[in-house]
Amino acid sequence: MTIAVIGAGSWGTALAQALAKNGSQVSLWARRASVARAIESSHRNPDYLSSVELSSSIRASSDLAEVAREAEAVVLVTPSKVMRSTARELSRLVGPDVPVLVCFKGVEEGTGCLPLEVLEQEMGGADRLAVLSGPNHAEEVAVGIPAATVVASPSAQTADLFQQLFSAPQFRVYTSSDAVGVELCAAAKNVIAIAVGLSYGVGYGDNTAAMLITRGMAEMSRLVSKAEGDPLTCMGLAGAGDLIATCMSHHSRNRRFGEAFAQGMTLDRFSEETHMVVEGALACRNLAVLERRYRIELPITDVVRGLIWEGLAIDEARDALNTRSLKPEFYGI
Numbered sequence: 001m002t003i004a005v006i007g008a009g010s011w012g013t014a015l016a017q018a019l020a021k022n023g024s025q026v027s028l029w030a031r032r033a034s035v036a037r038a039i040e041s042s043h044r045n046p047d048y049l050s051s052v053e054l055s056s057s058i059r060a061s062s063d064l065a066e067v068a069r070e071a072e073a074v075v076l077v078t079p080s081k082v083m084r085s086t087a088r089e090l091s092r093l094v095g096p097d098v099p100v101l102v103c104f105k106g107v108e109e110g111t112g113c114l115p116l117e118v119l120e121q122e123m124g125g126a127d128r129l130a131v132l133s134g135p136n137h138a139e140e141v142a143v144g145i146p147a148a149t150v151v152a153s154p155s156a157q158t159a160d161l162f163q164q165l166f167s168a169p170q171f172r173v174y175t176s177s178d179a180v181g182v183e184l185c186a187a188a189k190n191v192i193a194i195a196v197g198l199s200y201g202v203g204y205g206d207n208t209a210a211m212l213i214t215r216g217m218a219e220m221s222r223l224v225s226k227a228e229g230d231p232l233t234c235m236g237l238a239g240a241g242d243l244i245a246t247c248m249s250h251h252s253r254n255r256r257f258g259e260a261f262a263q264g265m266t267l268d269r270f271s272e273e274t275h276m277v278v279e280g281a282l283a284c285r286n287l288a289v290l291e292r293r294y295r296i297e298l299p300i301t302d303v304v305r306g307l308i309w310e311g312l313a314i315d316e317a318r319d320a321l322n323t324r325s326l327k328p329e330f331y332g333i
């Protein structure tokens, strides 16, 4: 099949490579023409995963129309903040039955819409849409270190298609019908990873990290239940799996940002220096819409938002969490 991969950052590059190694012809869209040209001429992405030699079945271009024209399926790997504008542009370029897979992680600013909701509004056809998420650091997937992931879609046929396209001995792909659960876990876990990074950054220990991860799971479970996802998804690869990988791995930009922020780094400077996206920094704001809509408490998400965007001090954040009213462990789930 000919697959358009939209976004040539770390994850787009790794997924393009995975598809090409499985026999697909990949057309990779890079926002910057210089990156597309470099991939065409050297079979390496100069800015992301530059040590990985890319398959000759990957062609790159910065012209979205050229990349999308022949596509039999589309894989979206831009930052989440451009989900709607990208979907709108693609709706004019790809046919109404072309399957589309979301691989970015986040919810829409202002509306709290989940990615598949936004895509359905802009491109139509819920059954052709799917989301892929799991404990998958691009740096490891790109070099074939064993990993597993989940593809969720309202349509079993669409989930099966993407499962087939990506499955390899070193990359095990499960399917799920719970797209809502997978999308919410993907957005929420990045916020918790920032909290864990912050906690290590101020010198707290492994007990604190485990507390944040486990109570972060409670927040994810609350969100997923209220949004009528399947709470079991929180126990799976897209939930607990990705939460653990992101909170514990030094590959994680969210965790690294949290550590750096605790030591005085700003979000703008981190983004400028790394040229990488810190999805949790936006998600902590965007999830507040859902927190209000569902009348649930997301206390860790609240303090991360307070720290990054509202001038909350670390000591105030610690106290805000640890002086909450005492309650049974599984209250509100």
Ligand SMILES: NC(=O)C1=CN([C@@H]2O[C@H](COP(=O)(O)OP(=O)(O)OC[C@H]3O[C@@H](n4cnc5c(N)ncnc54)[C@H](O)[C@@H]3O)[C@@H](O)[C@H]2O)C=CC1
Pocket: 007, 008, 009, 010, 011, 012, 013, 031, 032, 048, 077, 078, 079, 080, 082, 103, 104, 105, 106, 136, 137, 138, 139, 275, 276, 277, 279
């Ligand atoms: N890196 C990873 O290991 C994984 C990343 N993801 C998700 O994939 C999505 C993309 O992240 P990465 O590939 O890691 O990117 P990255 O952080 O490695 O690089 C940023 C990418 O975003 C592009 N970009 C920046 N502003 C843009 C704009 N206005 N419009 C279009 N593109 C723009 C840059 O050109 C670059 O390709 C994020 O939602 C991330 O959470 C998901 C799983 C694993």
Ligand SMILES: O=C(CO)COP(=O)(O)O
Pocket: 105, 134, 135, 136, 137, 138, 190, 193, 242, 245, 246, 251, 252, 253, 254, 255, 277, 278, 279
């Ligand atoms: O989603 C990821 C791993 O599954 C990547 O996490 P970071 O964006 O924190 O690097």
